Amino acid sequence: MIVKRSISLGRVFRWTGHHMVWLLAGATVFAFLYRFDYLHYSIPWLPMSVIGTAVAFYVGFKNNSAYDRMWEARKIWGAIVNSSRAWGMYVDGYISDQFAVEKPAETELQRIKQRLIYRHIAWLYALRSQLLVPTPWEHISQGGLLGRTAAYYQEYFGVGLVNDEVTQMELKMLIPEEEYDRLINNVNTATQIINEQSRDLTGLRKRNLIDDFRHVELNKTLYHFYEHQGKCERIKKFPLPRQYANMSRVFVGIFIFLLPFSMIPELMKYEDWGFWLSIPITALVGWVYVVMEIVGDYSENPFQGMANDIPMLSLCRVIEIDLREMLGETDLPPGIEAKKGVLM
Numbered sequence: 001m002i003v004k005r006s007i008s009l010g011r012v013f014r015w016t017g018h019h020m021v022w023l024l025a026g027a028t029v030f031a032f033l034y035r036f037d038y039l040h041y042s043i044p045w046l047p048m049s050v051i052g053t054a055v056a057f058y059v060g061f062k063n064n065s066a067y068d069r070m071w072e073a074r075k076i077w078g079a080i081v082n083s084s085r086a087w088g089m090y091v092d093g094y095i096s097d098q099f100a101v102e103k104p105a106e107t108e109l110q111r112i113k114q115r116l117i118y119r120h121i122a123w124l125y126a127l128r129s130q131l132l133v134p135t136p137w138e139h140i141s142q143g144g145l146l147g148r149t150a151a152y153y154q155e156y157f158g159v160g161l162v163n164d165e166v167t168q169m170e171l172k173m174l175i176p177e178e179e180y181d182r183l184i185n186n187v188n189t190a191t192q193i194i195n196e197q198s199r200d201l202t203g204l205r206k207r208n209l210i211d212d213f214r215h216v217e218l219n220k221t222l223y224h225f226y227e228h229q230g231k232c233e234r235i236k237k238f239p240l241p242r243q244y245a246n247m248s249r250v251f252v253g254i255f256i257f258l259l260p261f262s263m264i265p266e267l268m269k270y271e272d273w274g275f276w277l278s279i280p281i282t283a284l285v286g287w288v289y290v291v292m293e294i295v296g297d298y299s300e301n302p303f304q305g306m307a308n309d310i311p312m313l314s315l316c317r318v319i320e321i322d323l324r325e326m327l328g329e330t331d332l333p334p335g336i337e338a339k340k341g342v343l344m
Helices: 009-035 045-094 106-131 144-157 166-174 177-183 189-206 212-237 242-297 312-326
Strands: none
Touching (some): 009 242, 045 106, 045 212, 045 242, 045 312, 106 189, 106 212, 106 312, 166 177, 177 189, 189 212
């Protein structure tokens, strides 16, 4: 998530500067073809304006859909924060020796609470790690220049800003070694961690450390975690329909290709200065449409490890600190800080 109020011109240039290069080169070629009478025909402004308006509407529809996916992802993680705090409150308040025939020691009760809360923190990091696994339609999975550009963005404006080994380290520290070896090899580790929580609650019920009502309430909270996880997986594993995403790029390309046939002849009517002005203006108009397309393209996948992602690592750490404080711990991990204006 970009946390700066504004994006610097330098970052905009690094993000879109290579597009300006080919747009300027193309506009220059067309301008000189008209200058030396290799091209004589032109497209009137009326059909170009109709095409440009239609393309702008279409790209706007795609961008709105991409923003909806991103905002929904943020709302889901907001719900994870709320449910996680409720889980910590329930574990702290519900697990007691009130109904037990054999009263356990207070230290044992504290270990049980710590086990349940630590396992939940492990679920958070496991879910984040699974959501960052690339899908075939995400930029990092593409070949050629697009894939290399996405790798660059991940390294300098995404997950590369933090040591992503934190997930493996956290899981090993938060759950017992035997449990870690068993859960980490599952196809969906996050799902099995929640199931492990349910098994643990069943054992606590048998020992009467929770009554039926508390058992039901705690399992309802586990269901909410499954619900939140499923919503995240829906966004991750179901792309913005490719017919919308790909045709938007095609329409922008058609408009940019036709643009010089209308813009350059019109500006060349104003003698020499019109000729030289036609090159940057044509490139600038094309660049605006390209950037509109790129903004939507990089916003449609909120879990791909880039600057526009949901700041899952930061939210995981916020929840971890809150839950550890509920346990009475004071040796807390530091919060995740933004780097290069990006919070991951």
